[in-house]
Amino acid sequence: MLRFALLISLACSASAAAQPQIVDPAKLTIDRLFGSEEFKEERVPSVKWLDNGDYTTLSPSKTYKKASDIVRFDKAGKSEILVAAEKLIVPNAKEPLPIQGYSFTKDLDLVLIYTNSVKVWRQNTRGDYWTFRRSTGKLSKLGAEAKPSSLMFAKLSPDGSRIGYVRDHNLYHEPVDGGAATQLTTDGTPEIINGTFDWVYEEEFDCRDGWQWSPDGKQIAYWQIDSRGVKTFTLVDNTTANYPILKTFAYPKTGERNSACKIGVVPVAGGPTKWIEVPGDTRTDFYIPRMEWAGNSTELVLQRVNRLQNAVDVMIADVATAKVRTALTERDGAWVDIHADSVEWLDKGSTFTWISERDGWRHLYAAARDGSSVRRITAGEFDVIRVLHIDEKAKRVYHLASPENPTQHYLFSAPLNGSGKPERLTPADQPGWHDYDFSPEGTVALHTVSSFGNPPRVELISLPDHKVIRVLAENKKLREAVTKLQQTPVEFFRADIGDGVKLDSWFMKPANFDPAKKYPLVFYVYGEPAGQSVVDRWGGSKYLWHLMLTQQGYAVACVDNRGTPCPRGRDWRKSAYRKVGTLAAADQAAAARVILRRPFLDAARVGVWGWSGGGSMTLNLLFRYPDIYRTGLAVAPVPDMRLYDTIYQERYMGLPQDNAEDYKTGSPITHAAGLKGNLLLVHGTGDDNCHYQGVEKLADKLIELNKPFTLMPYSNRSHSINEGKNTDRHLHALLTRYLNENLPAGPKP
Numbered sequence: 001m002l003r004f005a006l007l008i009s010l011a012c013s014a015s016a017a018a019q020p021q022i023v024d025p026a027k028l029t030i031d032r033l034f035g036s037e038e039f040k041e042e043r044v045p046s047v048k049w050l051d052n053g054d055y056t057t058l059s060p061s062k063t064y065k066k067a068s069d070i071v072r073f074d075k076a077g078k079s080e081i082l083v084a085a086e087k088l089i090v091p092n093a094k095e096p097l098p099i100q101g102y103s104f105t106k107d108l109d110l111v112l113i114y115t116n117s118v119k120v121w122r123q124n125t126r127g128d129y130w131t132f133r134r135s136t137g138k139l140s141k142l143g144a145e146a147k148p149s150s151l152m153f154a155k156l157s158p159d160g161s162r163i164g165y166v167r168d169h170n171l172y173h174e175p176v177d178g179g180a181a182t183q184l185t186t187d188g189t190p191e192i193i194n195g196t197f198d199w200v201y202e203e204e205f206d207c208r209d210g211w212q213w214s215p216d217g218k219q220i221a222y223w224q225i226d227s228r229g230v231k232t233f234t235l236v237d238n239t240t241a242n243y244p245i246l247k248t249f250a251y252p253k254t255g256e257r258n259s260a261c262k263i264g265v266v267p268v269a270g271g272p273t274k275w276i277e278v279p280g281d282t283r284t285d286f287y288i289p290r291m292e293w294a295g296n297s298t299e300l301v302l303q304r305v306n307r308l309q310n311a312v313d314v315m316i317a318d319v320a321t322a323k324v325r326t327a328l329t330e331r332d333g334a335w336v337d338i339h340a341d342s343v344e345w346l347d348k349g350s351t352f353t354w355i356s357e358r359d360g361w362r363h364l365y366a367a368a369r370d371g372s373s374v375r376r377i378t379a380g381e382f383d384v385i386r387v388l389h390i391d392e393k394a395k396r397v398y399h400l401a402s403p404e405n406p407t408q409h410y411l412f413s414a415p416l417n418g419s420g421k422p423e424r425l426t427p428a429d430q431p432g433w434h435d436y437d438f439s440p441e442g443t444v445a446l447h448t449v450s451s452f453g454n455p456p457r458v459e460l461i462s463l464p465d466h467k468v469i470r471v472l473a474e475n476k477k478l479r480e481a482v483t484k485l486q487q488t489p490v491e492f493f494r495a496d497i498g499d500g501v502k503l504d505s506w507f508m509k510p511a512n513f514d515p516a517k518k519y520p521l522v523f524y525v526y527g528e529p530a531g532q533s534v535v536d537r538w539g540g541s542k543y544l545w546h547l548m549l550t551q552q553g554y555a556v557a558c559v560d561n562r563g564t565p566c567p568r569g570r571d572w573r574k575s576a577y578r579k580v581g582t583l584a585a586a587d588q589a590a591a592a593r594v595i596l597r598r599p600f601l602d603a604a605r606v607g608v609w610g611w612s613g614g615g616s617m618t619l620n621l622l623f624r625y626p627d628i629y630r631t632g633l634a635v636a637p638v639p640d641m642r643l644y645d646t647i648y649q650e651r652y653m654g655l656p657q658d659n660a661e662d663y664k665t666g667s668p669i670t671h672a673a674g675l676k677g678n679l680l681l682v683h684g685t686g687d688d689n690c691h692y693q694g695v696e697k698l699a700d701k702l703i704e705l706n707k708p709f710t711l712m713p714y715s716n717r718s719h720s721i722n723e724g725k726n727t728d729r730h731l732h733a734l735l736t737r738y739l740n741e742n743l744p745a746g747p748k749p
Helices: 002-018 030-034 199-205 476-483 540-552 570-574 583-595 613-624 646-653 660-666 668-674 692-704 727-742
Strands: 055-060 068-073 079-083 101-104 110-120 123-133 138-141 151-156 162-167 170-175 192-194 211-213 219-226 232-237 245-250 260-267 286-293 299-306 311-318 324-331 351-356 363-368 374-376 386-391 396-401 410-415 433-438 444-451 454-462 468-473 490-498 501-508 519-524 555-559 601-611 631-635 678-684 710-714
Touching: 030 540, 030 727, 055 079, 110 151, 123 162, 162 211, 170 219, 199 245, 199 286, 199 646, 211 286, 219 286, 260 286, 260 299, 324 351, 324 363, 351 386, 386 433, 396 433, 410 433, 444 468, 454 476, 490 583, 501 540, 501 583, 519 540, 519 583, 540 555, 540 727, 555 583, 583 613, 601 613, 601 727, 613 631, 613 668, 613 678, 631 727, 646 660, 668 692, 678 692, 678 727, 692 710, 710 727
Parallel strands: 519 555, 519 601, 601 631, 631 678, 678 710
Antiparallel strands: 055 068, 068 079, 101 110, 110 123, 123 138, 123 151, 151 162, 162 170, 192 219, 211 219, 219 260, 232 245, 286 299, 299 311, 311 324, 351 363, 363 374, 386 396, 396 410, 433 444, 444 454, 454 468, 490 501, 501 555
């Protein structure tokens, strides 16, 4: 009888489990966030501008579900298919080539297609290239003898007759309509890298494409990186095969030798490379992070940066003689930022633009080509966040700035002659975060706008009147889904920590908030000089996960300490010099004490979490301020700064040989004895950036100190910990569960 009753019970349970679960549209769950596409953002394919504000973009094919057409749009929205997906079917294939990049000749007759790409560290920069000629319908593959997915950075020559590319660390070019390839360099190896970069240049200077056609198409300038003699790091892949697979690469840790770097120019017709005579030893004393043709085919402009990165020399190189001269020198007591938007030629090539903080704010300057003068273009007690477009005819420069609120971005226009105040073009009734992609002539732009908790809208606008021509992406479904969610308004404010220091912050109250009760508080942190966290823009899945925590009964807050790259002036940003991990942690703790004065917050239930530099900050806060933070979730941290790379860490901390004590003081592992609360360490074992090695060293230290902690390694995952099925869902379920178990949610009397 008992057995029969048990069977009935089991059957009823199974029947109940089989019933469809009712999803409350107001409540978020891990499965809704990371196991479905319910909150998927509508992506607008990138555009490639043509003349007069027309552009091309990728549009889903009506014939092939996984393929795209290349479509031309004019400003009015009229479209024309330039290359239909069915034209890109390789013989014996059933599906068209997946387009992952493309470029046209000026007459739009020939298109260069990038496809079958594979990841090289952070981005997919190696793949296959094909050409398609619209007038003849001919589809041809470049580098016919090359291995699959082995070509990099293919580019059409200025006259559209040839295509250059990098293959197996060497430079080649070949005719667009077929024919033998010309190999321009022959010394390329995994250690002697022509036309692209090693790990540290790519990661920290954003250097990937390492070669350029001259404007007349007769020469190619390129970087050569020689990593011989650089110490290597090995990643161990234990999951792909029965035996470990080792991946070894040059990775210079702080204080170690860097790769040698030089600039060469080679004739397209073939022949020896002429090496530019840049003074100094790039293995020990200098970097060359920027190089391009100097507005003509006879000179190059390059930036030489010293090892401490507090001095930049802008040099003009004469290609014929290989000699260089210095046109501008930038110095700073801390470090000089290397900008992507620094050099643009004006006044028929007699001057070039430059970004500098020499007056205490980040502004645009014009420097004479001959080095005789430097004049400021923009002025005022605000930072130019990024230069977007310079219109010499109208004598105006368009740039992003936010003089009143550093958590937001707006479009401004200023006169090129340096007179007058900048004019805000972004409408006053659109608070939030704005970004723009200008057409070459500057009459139209793609405008993306979002704000905290509000998904982005993308539209085509005319300039300078900022009128909407048409909307390209509204994110209507996502917006409706977010609107239905249970939430309380976000609060932006400044935490006054004394001595005139006020830190930008945001705060999310728990759902069903009752001011008479007390709630746990979770801080989200980053705090390093590489990123700003308190921003009034759409935060994607991270925002939604934080919102889910508020629905569970947590308050969530975020603070930007001094040293973060906020548009609050040079002194704000550079205050972190040689104090990374120290000043930031003190600021964060001081702000936490200010925020915890709110009577509805439970000082006994305070947690903190962060990723990468935020993981390091989590450790510093948990170890240094155990009286405040009771639970910490550190994802992919760097527990010991000496284990990180030269370019990033030395920029902000100096050389460890000269500054050993500050390295020690700023590293969380030094303060591990202070751990009193709950610690979860999460790291990908295949992280090429912040190595798992650091977490293992910290684990050893915590064991030595007899400190309990929890460690979750994600096998063979990189720094983003997102490879493999269900990884995002598993990771965020782990973080949520750890918080729930160690920092109980919900109100208490």
